[in-house]
Each structure stands twice: as structure tokens, then as C-alpha cells.
Amino acid sequence: MTSLSFLSEINKKLIVSCQALEDEPLHGSEIMAKMAQSAKKGGASAIRSNSAIDVAAVKKQTGLPVIGLIKRNYPDSEVFITPTLKEVLELLAVEPEVIALDATIRERPNKERLKDLVQYIHENSDSLVMADIATLKDAEYAIDCGVDMVSTTLSGYTSDSPKLEGPDFDLVEQLCNTMKVPVIAEGRISTPEQARKMLELGAWSIVVGGAITRPHNITKSFAEGIRLT
Numbered sequence: 254m255t256s257l258s259f260l261s262e263i264n265k266k267l268i269v270s271c272q273a274l275e276d277e278p279l280h281g282s283e284i285m286a287k288m289a290q291s292a293k294k295g296g297a298s299a300i301r302s303n304s305a306i307d308v309a310a311v312k313k314q315t316g317l318p319v320i321g322l323i324k325r326n327y328p329d330s331e332v333f334i335t336p337t338l339k340e341v342l343e344l345l346a347v348e349p350e351v352i353a354l355d356a357t358i359r360e361r362p363n364k365e366r367l368k369d370l371v372q373y374i375h376e377n378s379d380s381l382v383m384a385d386i387a388t389l390k391d392a393e394y395a396i397d398c399g400v401d402m403v404s405t406t407l408s409g410y411t412s413d414s415p416k417l418e419g420p421d422f423d424l425v426e427q428l429c430n431t432m433k434v435p436v437i438a439e440g441r442i443s444t445p446e447q448a449r450k451m452l453e454l455g456a457w458s459i460v461v462g463g464a465i466t467r468p469h470n471i472t473k474s475f476a477e478g479i480r481l482t
């Protein structure tokens with residue numbers, strides 16, 4: 254799939270993030286592939302997936318384009334979404350259409366540089382690069398480093414971004430008004446109305462995760478919602 258056709262395939266459509274970490278009940282690539290198949294049945298245009306093994310399983314099961322990432326913690330940095338070349342290489346081996354990586358201005362492990370990772374991906378594969386950012390400043394930095402699109406994934410999860418209960422509509426609006434690459438709205442989108450509002454603000458497409466694929470979170474919202482006190 255060419256970059257252009259990936260971008261047109263997801264334009265104004267829903268991307269579903271199918272992720273379950275090791276400590277979550279649904280962890281496992283077979284389960285994630287089935288979750289992705291359910292998302293496809295419901296109309297997902299692409300899947301966001303964590304770990305090389307899950308990316309491969311989701312691609313095989315669904316045939317949908319996949320945005321791959323690897324969450325990994327290093328002791329010398331707060332960056333945990335595809336932090337270093339090691340994770341990039343693991344992902345390239347399973348050929349995701351897009352590699353998502355932390356593109357905040359924070360220092361990466363081993364002092365690796367975002368620009369080098371983006372260049373490596375572009376020179377060695379057909380994968381596009383999705384920049385997971387938290388602020389306008391991050392987005393400007395990421396675009397300078399050559400990324401193909403920005404996503405608001407990390408707003409609310411860094412020390413310099415607002416801790417909102419819901420999605421960061423303001424950031425999406427500001428990005429759409431100022432950035433020259435597609436802006437993906439991601440993070441705490443929990444209703445179809447919020448997703449539609451993001452598109453109205455100019456988002457290229459929408460990523461929804463927990464509200465679709467994390468049943469323990471959905472259950473919690475009901476359990477808390479019916480509590481009387």
C-alpha cells in the first residue's frame with residue numbers, strides 16, 4: 254500500500270486501537286487479532302496495535318492497514334512508545350503500514366534522536382511515521398523531524414500537557430489550523446459525538462481505543478455511573 258493510499262483509506266474514518274498490556278485480561282496476540290476482526294466488522298478502517306507479534310497477527314487476521322508501536326520502558330527516559338531504534342527494527346520486520354512513535358520534545362533513551370529514527374524508517378521501508386505528540390510545540394518539532402502525520406495520543410500524559418477528563422479538542426483544533434500534515438485525533442474519545450466533533454474541527458481521522466477495546470474500563474464507567482453516592 255502506498256503512503257497516499259493509506260492516508261486516503263483512513264481519511265474521515267475510524268481507526269481502532271486494539272491493545273492489551275501484559276497485566277490486562279485480554280493480553281495475547283490471538284485475542285487482539287479477534288478484537289481487531291470485530292473492529293473491522295464494525296467498520297474500522299485501520300488498527301493501531303502494540304508489539305510486533307500483535308501487528309503480525311492483526312495484519313494476517315484482518316488484512317487491514319496497521320499502525321504499529323512498541324511500548325517499552327527504559328530507565329533513563331520517560332519516552333515509552335517506540336522509544337529507540339531497537340523497537341523500530343522489531344516493527345519493520347513485520348511491515349506495518351505506519352510506525353507510531355513518541356515525538357515529544359522529551360529526551361529519548363540512550364540520547365537517540367527522533368530525526369534519525371524517522372530518517373531510518375523512510376530510508377529502509379515503505380512505512381509512514383505517525384508522531385505521537387502532547388502539545389503544539391511537540392508537533393512543530395516532529396514535523397521538523399520529517400514525520401508524515403501527527404496524533405494527539407500523548408496529550409494528558411506528559412508534564413507539559415493539560416490533564417483533561419475527556420479528549421483534547423483545543424489541541425486538535427489548534428493543530429488542524431496550523432499544521433501542514435494530517436492531524437489524527439486520539440486519546441480519551443469515548444462517544445461517537447466526540448469523534449464526529451473531532452472531524453468537524455478538521456481531524457484527518459480518529460483513533461478510539463479503550464472505549465471500544467478495553468472492557469474493564471467500559472465496565473468501570475457503568476459501575477461508577479450507577480453508584481448512587
Ligand SMILES: CC(=O)N[C@H](C=O)[C@@H](O)[C@H](O)[C@H](O)COP(=O)(O)O
Nearest residue numbers: 270406410440441442461462463464
Ligand atoms: C497514552 C497511551 O499510552 N496511549 C496508548 C497509545 O498507543 C494507548 O494505550 C491508547 O489506548 C490509545 O492511545 C488510544 O487512546 P484511548 O484508549 O484513550 O482511546
